[in-house]
Amino acid sequence: MTPRYPAPTDAAGPSAIPHRVAIGDLPPRMQDYLKSAASLFLAKGRATVTDIAADRGVKVPTASEAVAQLARRGLVEHENYGAVELTESGWQVANELLDRHELFVHLFSDILGLPTEQATQEACAVEHAVAGETLEKVAEFVRRHVHRLPAAGAGVGRAEKVAVTGGRGAAAEGEAESGSAKDAEALQRNGGVVLIDEERIFAVLREATSRDAAYVRKVIAKALQLKGLDEEEVAALAQISDSELLGELFAAARQVKEQIYGDRLVLFAPLYISNLCGNECLYCAFRARNKAIRRRALTQDEIRQEVELLIDQGHKRVLLVAGEAYPREGFPYVLKSIETVYSVRRPQGRIRRVNVNIAPLSVDEFKELKAVGIGTYQIFQETYHRPTYTRMHVAGKKRDYDYRITAPDRAMQAGVDDVGIGVLFGLFDWRFEILALLQHIRHLEETYGVGPHTISVPRLEPAVGSDLASHPPYPVSDVDFRKIVAILRLAVPYTGIIMSTRETPNIRRETFALGVSQISAGSRTNPGGYAEDEEFDAAQFQLGDHRSLDEVIRDVAQLGYTPSFCTACYRVGRTGQDFMELAKPGDIKHMCGPNALSTFMEYLLDFATPETREVGEARVAAELAQMSPAERKVAERLIEKVRAGDRDVYV
């Protein structure tokens, strides 16, 4: 199986990996103790000798002696009465053991059809005995059957792309392979497989280096027809370094942005409800072993308080965010939190749309999420480059690349048809990432008839307790960052692009023109941050834009954009494919323009400071003046209603 721990040669990983302990050097009994310590840590964020004893079904002194033996081998660290901490070497071995265990559980359960409990017992019994070539062969067999992949050696390419069952669209190549009911069940649970064809991406990027200016100009001309771009064309744009061509690229992006989105910028605020996490992502402050931050999951009362503050600032849509572990009650905590957000009422309104950014879910869990009325489900692959992904995600469920990349599939299968995807730029070469992003988008379009609703483009920012976040392995310069936004705008013109407050006001301003359609404002990334203010030692990353919502709105309006708090489409069911059917012929614009103005006017009347109101009124007048007569009539009617005291009016 693929190694799960940063390789010693990797500049991004820990600088020195201690002496490598091979699994075979460890007696099976000690393997089990190490596995227990790792599993307990991943489940609870902490493993004690007492927990390990209970897990192994032995007395505490027995477990204590085993832990001491593991410590002598450099696999764990343990001080009297403290938690048992796995060392880097310990995680290296534990990850392999957990992978091996999962492999046999898949074999016995998904392929041979044993009940889960029995499959787990059998896996424990045989996993120590199988090694070397036999283990590789079992791994290959399981991989092929669970994910319905062709045999090894057949090469990786488009022909191997496997469709997801349950989708609306095309049956795939590979679909012809007959699958047992168990296969179908496994696919249903995993959401299928999205293959990112890395070899092809590198080949396309290599080829792009020989493209001349005439080819690039042809690509830009095609993009201006709003038809989107393919991988070769995107790769050619990614290679631009000539300043004249760069200017043409940016001009084209501005034109497409203007044509499809006009001057509107949709605003939202993130709502962090918890920073508990069971994963070890080397770039994130929330990672489980980071002791430098204070852990916290908000109670429902605290969430209510945060939401009241957001409503009082003027927000109408929030993005609910949680680390990838929940308090004792588990996933229902998230559902309850969403209900709490929707339940809060203030004299000047309420939150009208809750989008969520949480760990990947099963199809059934996504159905529950849909039932509580979420808007968009957002999930970032972080990096599409599998070896980098493996190195960055050291422990926890997030190590499973495939389960994460198929989360949008499962969301769509469950009826959540607005999904948002994204990349954390700085982990790997950005050119690779945008081509992979494009492959992911095409997979969703081909399978479900609609691609993602939004793409997010976060760049790595410093985070407490993460060296890597301050020293990105593939730093993205400001020029390249602008290129990323411009290229995405041209490649997928109808997909929203989200810019967070990670970026400074200047970068945000520049990228609004190039294609960004949604921005966060007045954000806090620490749970409780709106009530208690920004606290870096509980936050996920450092913010680049600390301005209040009012300041951002004034700035945006002065720049000639219309801030929008519109949530109409989601409220009337214009989502997924229905939304795209309106967006592509340009029909959606006639609704967005008036709705943006009516929600902006609500803000100006209910929340704005006098200076912002003055700037805002001028912006509304300018926007009305440039509308078509029909559109202006609708907008004026809505604005009149808002001025008369009506709220939440839209078309």
Ligand code: SF4
């Ligand atoms: S990126 Fe997400 S999963 Fe990883 S440590 Fe941070 S909160 Fe947890």
